[in-house]
Amino acid sequence: MTDAAKRIVILGATSAIAEAAARRWAKAGGRLVLVGRNTERLEAIAADLAVRGAAAATFVALDCASADAEAELATIVADLGGVDVVLVAYGVLGDQRTAETTPQAAAEVFRTNFTSAAAWCLAAANVLERQRSGTLVVIGSVAGDRGRLSNYVYGASKAGLGVLVQGIAHRLAQQGARAVLIKPGFVDTPMTAAVARKGLLWAKPARIGAIIVKAADKGGPVVYAPGIWRWIMLVIRLVPASLFHRTKL
Amino acid sequence: MFRPAFRDQLPAATQSNTVSSVLATGLLRSYGDSCLNGPGGLIDMTGLDRLIAFDRTTGRLVVEAGISLSDILKIVVPHGWFLPTTPGTRFVSIGGAVANDVHGKNHHRAGSIGCSVRALGLVTAGERRTIGPDAEAALFAATIGGLGLTGIIEWVDLQLVPVPSSRLDVEIIPYGSLDEFWAIASESVVSHEHTVAWIDCMSGGAHTGRGAFTRANWATDGVYEAHSDASWKAVPVEFPSIALNRLTVSAFNEVYFRAHQLQRRRQLQHYATYFYPLDAVSSWNRLYGRRGMLQYQCVIPPGGDRGVIRSLLDRIAKSGQASFLAVLKTFGERTSPGLLSFPRPGSTLALDFPNRGVETLALMRTLDAIVAEAGGALYPAKDGRMPAPMFRQSFPRWREVAACKDPRVNSDFWRRVSLDD
Ligand SMILES: Cc1cc2nc3c(=O)[nH]c(=O)nc-3n(C[C@H](O)[C@H](O)[C@H](O)COP(=O)(O)OP(=O)(O)OC[C@H]3O[C@@H](n4cnc5c(N)ncnc54)[C@H](O)[C@@H]3O)c2cc1C
Ligand SMILES: NC(=O)c1ccc[n+]([C@@H]2O[C@H](COP(=O)([O-])OP(=O)(O)OC[C@H]3O[C@@H](n4cnc5c(N)ncnc54)[C@H](OP(=O)(O)O)[C@@H]3O)[C@@H](O)[C@H]2O)c1
Numbered sequence: 017m018t019d020a021a022k023r024i025v026i027l028g029a030t031s032a033i034a035e036a037a038a039r040r041w042a043k044a045g046g047r048l049v050l051v052g053r054n055t056e057r058l059e060a061i062a063a064d065l066a067v068r069g070a071a072a073a074t075f076v077a078l079d080c081a082s083a084d085a086e087a088e089l090a091t092i093v094a095d096l097g098g099v100d101v102v103l104v105a106y107g108v109l110g111d112q113r114t115a116e117t118t119p120q121a122a123a124e125v126f127r128t129n130f131t132s133a134a135a136w137c138l139a140a141a142n143v144l145e146r147q148r149s150g151t152l153v154v155i156g157s158v159a160g161d162r163g164r165l166s167n168y169v170y171g172a173s174k175a176g177l178g179v180l181v182q183g184i185a186h187r188l189a190q191q192g193a194r195a196v197l198i199k200p201g202f203v204d205t206p207m208t209a210a211v212a213r214k215g216l217l218w219a220k221p222a223r224i225g226a227i228i229v230k231a232a233d234k235g236g237p238v239v240y241a242p243g244i245w246r247w248i249m250l251v252i253r254l255v256p257a258s259l260f261h262r263t264k265l
Numbered sequence: 266m267f268r269p270a271f272r273d274q275l276p277a278a279t280q281s282n283t284v285s286s287v288l289a290t291g292l293l294r295s296y297g298d299s300c301l302n303g304p305g306g307l308i309d310m311t312g313l314d315r316l317i318a319f320d321r322t323t324g325r326l327v328v329e330a331g332i333s334l335s336d337i338l339k340i341v342v343p344h345g346w347f348l349p350t351t352p353g354t355r356f357v358s359i360g361g362a363v364a365n366d367v368h369g370k371n372h373h374r375a376g377s378i379g380c381s382v383r384a385l386g387l388v389t390a391g392e393r394r395t396i397g398p399d400a401e402a403a404l405f406a407a408t409i410g411g412l413g414l415t416g417i418i419e420w421v422d423l424q425l426v427p428v429p430s431s432r433l434d435v436e437i438i439p440y441g442s443l444d445e446f447w448a449i450a451s452e453s454v455v456s457h458e459h460t461v462a463w464i465d466c467m468s469g470g471a472h473t474g475r476g477a478f479t480r481a482n483w484a485t486d487g488v489y490e491a492h493s494d495a496s497w498k499a500v501p502v503e504f505p506s507i508a509l510n511r512l513t514v515s516a517f518n519e520v521y522f523r524a525h526q527l528q529r530r531r532q533l534q535h536y537a538t539y540f541y542p543l544d545a546v547s548s549w550n551r552l553y554g555r556r557g558m559l560q561y562q563c564v565i566p567p568g569g570d571r572g573v574i575r576s577l578l579d580r581i582a583k584s585g586q587a588s589f590l591a592v593l594k595t596f597g598e599r600t601s602p603g604l605l606s607f608p609r610p611g612s613t614l615a616l617d618f619p620n621r622g623v624e625t626l627a628l629m630r631t632l633d634a635i636v637a638e639a640g641g642a643l644y645p646a647k648d649g650r651m652p653a654p655m656f657r658q659s660f661p662r663w664r665e666v667a668a669c670k671d672p673r674v675n676s677d678f679w680r681r682v683s684l685d686d
Binding site (some may be wrong): 032209 | 270271315316317329340433
């Protein structure tokens with residue numbers, strides 16, 4: 017079984033971080049199914065992964081936030097003949113101010129980052145539990161570690177997802193499968209293109225991709241990416257509210 | 266600065282009215298102002314680094330324009346393919362390489378990279394077009410070596426060459442004078458695929474042009490190993506500018522030359538060692554101190570080139586302005602489709618000078634006069650200062666390129682050389 021090509025399903029495969037991970041899996045000869053909502057982009061990524069060495073790279077175009085997760089995943093996994101990794105990568109940052117003033121905008125962030133992602137996670141957990149093998153890898157965020165005025169709607173969606181994945185990890189640990197939550201810090205991707213000055217704490221997607229691929233094999237259940245964020249967030253969580261509330265973080 | 270992640274974003278990026286003009290940039294390895302656009306915006310192409318297709322049996326490679334030559338080689342070398350030609354660094358994008366129609370040590374066989382481009386995707390005037398030698402040939406010719414002016418190169422369809430090994434059989438031949446250089450060069454272009462000479466710029470008189478000639482052919486061992494990007498040396502701090510004065514360069518050249526002179530050598534070298542010696546030393550340009558360096562690369566047409574190269578080298582030796590790296594190579598006859606291509610039959614001399622301000626610029630003006638008189642040209646990829654009339658004289662088809670220019674595109678270089686005085 018170790019020699020067989022890894023079967024990987026990526027939800028939100030057009031994400032820069034997901035693509036970086038996919039390139040590594042492709043180089044190792046994996047069989048990938050890319051799920052996303054932009055056909056032309058999925059096509060470009062699939063072609064690239066094929067040249068890089070993927071045993072297969074196909075795609076399914078759908079909106080992850082509104083699709084029937086259970087049914088779609090079942091079809092994909094049946095086609096692959098089982099699955100070794102399910103990566104849940106899609107997400108939206110949203111705009112904090114808009115989310116505060118427009119309830120639909122906040123609901124949209126929750127629907128994409130939490131409600132729909134949770135459905136995919138639960139569907140994947142059922143598959144992995146039945147197989148008694150495989151790993152669910154989910155991209156959360158350090159923003160879920162403490163609510164901050166600048167992005168707590170996004171943060172809450174990722175925090176909720178984090179607890180869900182933690183629970184799934186607990187459940188699967190007793191069934192021979194795994195779940196891992198990746199918590200990236202600042203990553204230089206289209207999602208953060210608006211941030212003009214990117215300092216020392218910013219990582220390239222390639223670095224996070226490498227961490228994801230490793231985490232799919234072993235370790236976890238919570239992986240900060242890169243690791244330094246474990247300590248940064250520890251400090252941030254420990255700052256007393258009396259002090260924290262005086263910042264604009 | 267906009268960094269597209271997907272090709273479909275390009276048409277809108279060029280039409281964006283938040284900037285007065287745009288310019289595509291690659292890995293910014295050009296030295297002058299051809300990759301700058303002061304008043305306008307830049308489109309950083311390095312996020313478009315995907316492979317589109319690679320046929321392992323025919324060596325046809327189609328890639329997005331922002332991919333580096335380094336990444337291309339990692340993919341194709343293990344299958345026995347190599348770039349048709351390569352500049353002295355692998356950290357350039359394929360789009361940038363096409364936009365400067367780059368040349369390598371095998372110009373006498375392969376011509377410049379434009380000779381191996383089968384087709385290009387070009388975003389021009391807001392439209393995505395496919396151009397090639399047989400499709401919109403005029404626009405294609407204006408785009409090869411076109412300095413990004415005709416639009417944004419979206420993808421490149423390139424014919425690779427099969428190689429019998431990832432190593433080369435390299436011969437290093439020390440020689441003592443320019444006459445010897447010409448003799449070795451004319452013999453080597455017949456026997457060797459790759460030729461170039463490193464020149465000791467500090468010695469004048471009878472020793473003018475002495476140096477080390479290297480020539481190589483691919484080895485035939487059938488072993489294919491791609492390079493790794495881990496660099497083995499680093500120049501940690503900036504040298505004080507003074508460190509690289511005439512004496513140190515002279516000593517450096519002497520040591521380098523002597524080291525080579527000890528004996529004529531022949532060795533097997535990996536392609537990364539042979540083609541990209543500077544890539545192994547990260548931030549090697551720090552050697553030049555904070556003021557950096559100025560590049561000067563000219564081509565002198567055949568006929569008068571021997572005398573002209575001698576007078577250029579004599580001027581430099583007399584000026585006492587140290588050139589750390591000086592490279593001399595003869596170009597072949599193969600012409601590229603590019604209207605603004607720099608490579609043309611003759612000899613090319615590439616120099617880099619530590620920037621000593623006015624003094625260095627004055628020397629370059631003296632060299633300009635010699636080059637212009639000889640009917641030569643300067644390489645735009647390494648130029649930030651050539652006078653507009655010199656550009657127009659040495660790139661006589663520039664108006665045809667101007668006619669194909671995307672009105673939304675501009676660069677500092679173009680504003681400088683196309684401005685009517
Ligand atoms: C150490 C070193 C050695 C070198 N040796 C050689 C050599 O041996 N031979 C040689 O020919 N050159 C040589 N060069 C020069 C280098 O190969 C060229 O400057 C090359 O074009 C740089 O590519 P880039 O990706 O960095 O492009 P940039 O420097 O970013 O841009 C160069 C030009 O290409 C345009 N451009 C970039 N991408 C696109 C695109 N997608 N669409 C349209 N236009 C685009 C830019 O507008 C600009 O005009 C050397 C440079 C260095 C630093
Ligand atoms: N960048 C950071 O600093 C950072 C930090 C921590 C966590 N993260 C998390 O990392 C993950 C990947 O983001 P990224 O940084 O790689 O940014 P990105 O490149 O912008 O990727 C986000 C991707 O999510 C996709 N997506 C959004 N909604 C979708 C939907 N309903 N259906 C299908 N796909 C959808 C987007 O596709 P479309 O193009 O179709 O919209 C986009 O490709 C996200 O979950 C993000 O929250 C990022």
